[in-house]
Amino acid sequence: MKIRHTEEKDLARILAIYASARAFMKDHGNPNQWGPRNWPPEALLREDIAAGKSYVCVNADDTVVGTFFFTQGPDIEPTYRIITGGAWLDDSPYGVVHRIATDHSEKGIGAFCLDWAYEQCGHLRIDTHGDNYVMQNLLGKLGFVHCGTIYVTEDEFPRLAYEKSAAISAAGK
Secondary structure, X not given: OEEEEOOHHHHHHXXXXXXXXXXXXXXXOOOOOOOOOOOOOHHHHHHHHHOOOEEEEEOOOOOEEEEEEEEEEOOOOHHHOOOEOOOOOOOOOEEEEEEEEEOOOOOOHHHHHHHHHHXXXXXXXXXXXXXXXXXXXXXXXXXXXXXXXXXXXXXXXXXXXXXXXXXXXXHOO
């Protein structure tokens, strides 16, 4: 597998992957994270592509099997400025992944995408819905630490906030 920037020609494929992901989440006890709002909207995905912040995971046949948003820098995610029930572990600049989804055609697509994003910056933050046990389990397996709760502007559901930092790992924390 490899990661590359999303191109306009990939839009139909990633829309199909998101539709499948919404159905998967609903079938696995998480109907509220993306389902009610048909999230993410096509206009947002087009903005992500134009900004160079949308990525796809392609398999050996060059088929798009996963997609996600990734960016990095200091204090890049406004909703992460306030965290309740805990605290972030590392205040250094970080990367953030949003809207990660796969077509489930191969094992390990989500882990591959998150590992790639982590390799880009060595400090990654991500959040997920409280009912998204599949993502919570994946984050735990990949060494992310649950740090508290954040709130997004898109809906009233709190999000579990996770972080993985090479600086924290090196310090043995």
